[in-house]
Amino acid sequence: MSQKADRPAPIRPASHSVVEHFNVAEGGFTTRPVIMGRNGVVTSGHYLATAAGFRVLERGGNALDAGAAAGFALAVVEPHLNGIAGEVPILVYPAREDRVYAISGQGWAPRAMTLDWFREHRVSLIPGDGLLAATVPAAVDAWILCLIRFGRLTLAETLGPAIELAEEGFPMYPGLRNAIRANADRFRREWPGSAAVCLPGGRVPEVGEAYRQLDWARTFRRLIEAESAHSHRGREAALRAARDEFYRGDIARRIADFAQGTEVLDETGVSHRGFLSADDLVSYEGAVEEPVCTAYRGLEVFKCGPWSQGPVLLQMLNLLEGFDLSGMGHNSADYIHTWIEAAKLAFADREAYYGDPRFSPIPLERLLDKGYAAERRSLIDPARASLEMRPGDAQSVLTRRPSSGHGRGFASDTTHLDVIDSEGNLLAATPSGAWISASPVIPGLGFPLGTRGQMFLLEPGHPNALEPGKRPRTTLTPSLVLREGRPFMVFGTPGGDNQDQWTCQFFLNFVDFGMNVQAALDAPTFHSLHFPGSFYPRTSEPGHVAVEARIPEGVRRELENRGHVVRISPDWSHGRCLAIWRDDRTGTIFGGASPRLGTGYAMGR
Numbered sequence: 001m002s003q004k005a006d007r008p009a010p011i012r013p014a015s016h017s018v019v020e021h022f023n024v025a026e027g028g029f030t031t032r033p034v035i036m037g038r039n040g041v042v043t044s045g046h047y048l049a050t051a052a053g054f055r056v057l058e059r060g061g062n063a064l065d066a067g068a069a070a071g072f073a074l075a076v077v078e079p080h081l082n083g084i085a086g087e088v089p090i091l092v093y094p095a096r097e098d099r100v101y102a103i104s105g106q107g108w109a110p111r112a113m114t115l116d117w118f119r120e121h122r123v124s125l126i127p128g129d130g131l132l133a134a135t136v137p138a139a140v141d142a143w144i145l146c147l148i149r150f151g152r153l154t155l156a157e158t159l160g161p162a163i164e165l166a167e168e169g170f171p172m173y174p175g176l177r178n179a180i181r182a183n184a185d186r187f188r189r190e191w192p193g194s195a196a197v198c199l200p201g202g203r204v205p206e207v208g209e210a211y212r213q214l215d216w217a218r219t220f221r222r223l224i225e226a227e228s229a230h231s232h233r234g235r236e237a238a239l240r241a242a243r244d245e246f247y248r249g250d251i252a253r254r255i256a257d258f259a260q261g262t263e264v265l266d267e268t269g270v271s272h273r274g275f276l277s278a279d280d281l282v283s284y285e286g287a288v289e290e291p292v293c294t295a296y297r298g299l300e301v302f303k304c305g306p307w308s309q310g311p312v313l314l315q316m317l318n319l320l321e322g323f324d325l326s327g328m329g330h331n332s333a334d335y336i337h338t339w340i341e342a343a344k345l346a347f348a349d350r351e352a353y354y355g356d357p358r359f360s361p362i363p364l365e366r367l368l369d370k371g372y373a374a375e376r377r378s379l380i381d382p383a384r385a386s387l388e389m390r391p392g393d394a395q396s397v398l399t400r401r402p403s404s405g406h407g408r409g410f411a412s413d414t415t416h417l418d419v420i421d422s423e424g425n426l427l428a429a430t431p432s433g434a435w436i437s438a439s440p441v442i443p444g445l446g447f448p449l450g451t452r453g454q455m456f457l458l459e460p461g462h463p464n465a466l467e468p469g470k471r472p473r474t475t476l477t478p479s480l481v482l483r484e485g486r487p488f489m490v491f492g493t494p495g496g497d498n499q500d501q502w503t504c505q506f507f508l509n510f511v512d513f514g515m516n517v518q519a520a521l522d523a524p525t526f527h528s529l530h531f532p533g534s535f536y537p538r539t540s541e542p543g544h545v546a547v548e549a550r551i552p553e554g555v556r557r558e559l560e561n562r563g564h565v566v567r568i569s570p571d572w573s574h575g576r577c578l579a580i581w582r583d584d585r586t587g588t589i590f591g592g593a594s595p596r597l598g599t600g601y602a603m604g605r
Helices: 047-058 063-077 115-120 139-150 155-168 174-189 192-198 214-229 235-247 250-261 278-283 311-320 333-353 370-377 496-511 517-522 553-561
Strands: 035-037 040-044 090-093 101-103 292-296 299-303 417-421 426-429 479-483 486-492 526-528 544-548 565-569 578-582 589-593 601-604
Touching: 035 040, 035 601, 040 047, 040 063, 040 578, 040 589, 047 063, 047 155, 047 417, 047 601, 063 090, 063 139, 063 155, 063 417, 063 426, 090 139, 090 479, 101 139, 139 155, 139 235, 155 214, 155 235, 174 192, 214 235, 235 250, 250 278, 292 311, 299 311, 311 333, 311 370, 311 496, 333 496, 333 526, 333 544, 333 553, 417 486, 417 578, 417 589, 426 479, 426 486, 479 496, 486 496, 496 517, 496 526, 496 578, 517 578, 517 589, 544 553, 553 565
Parallel strands: 544 565
Antiparallel strands: 035 589, 040 417, 040 601, 090 101, 090 426, 292 299, 299 479, 417 426, 479 486, 486 578, 526 544, 578 589, 589 601
């Protein structure tokens, strides 16, 4: 059966006709211009990575090649937000195949990482730093798999711009400098490999100073050398040889030796070695998978499966589809209250039911059913905030409610990138993990390992319970949209548990409130803290809502009157959503980037 045949029929609610012409230029002041192009548009969390991706487009690559180039570059220029030994869920629409795919990009638990080990060592939560939480690095595999299946350039052409940035250096900027400065004492005291890379000459680099990562560059030149040595066997074989250099060769052995031979003090207060072995790297194989999808106002919205939190956005849209959101008014008390209550219901289901479907039966058909959404929608009280966790009856194997943990402790973040080209190829990717602040840099290789394993629960029987070979349920969640079966939009943001909250608001700003893409990204945002966090130490704050200060005081007061506990965040502090959309009538592509954190930008021509 074709993917088109599997798609749900568009929903056209009586109170809201489908937008036939999306606002492309009108509106007031925006912090960035709406970037328009005919040949392609790239947007990412750092302008140098955007430039790397756009350079590949201009040299004949497609959106999938450009995405890989920007992704590799982000690992160089934003090492506090993502790393090459981390993870990167990817959604792609290759125009020649006319269907959407998900590339898992999430490493699994090592064979020695078991519930029994944590029980025997009396560790009740997997720490968010050190080596215990390291899963198999997935980003290199994911990007090379993307190139093999959907690209047309070589690894040398796509990885080259990132290696140049690492070798020649790029200007140090405040966000990265602040991250290095905040961790400098730990680097000097405990992590000599990190000190050597992050503190050249023993000091925190100054803003504007050229920052180089020579070990990183040398490591990845070896992949290009492996590709070149096998080029006579054809493009795919050469790419696989480059991948094997990372997962089966000396690089893999050095990763495993460091993980198993180094004791690192972590948040448990005890020093631990990691579980990751050379066999774990050799056996790892990423996958191209079917995404999940729902229809909203005539648009088909695609997400990665329940090993990510992606389906939560689809559940939120199904719930919100039954309300006249535009009639409520943008960021009014009615709108925010309704939205927050819908988010609570969707995230309660995430906590109860999501996990790696290769290990646990996940009732996605029920969770994404429109009738199920209608049943759940009736729980939303228009006058009062709920203070309960209320997962629905989706016939899960889970019999207990999720625990609330002990207090949010997530200090690192994530990044994102999107590409659309003139052929109608789409890519959205959310790189994360392997942060310099969370795990020590491996001497000689130039990058740290990830700590995504902290997202596993140590509760037998839960869909997200730790098991060897299993993927932790990640918060990483790119989005891709088709309109009447044609390529339309890609978007995403960093922000942990808040990713699908902020991107949902962007999407509704664009679709329901008619904003142009940049205005939709600029608008003030809010998010719920009601449900358990995914990161160590996994706490919830029932009823709490964080709102950017630009949301009017009168609205905040009305939310408090309805029982919400309102926390005011500084202006421009919630994430940094990125987005691109394509007008199928004209072929023009429109992109934007949130100004939050100051480094995101789109480019197009």
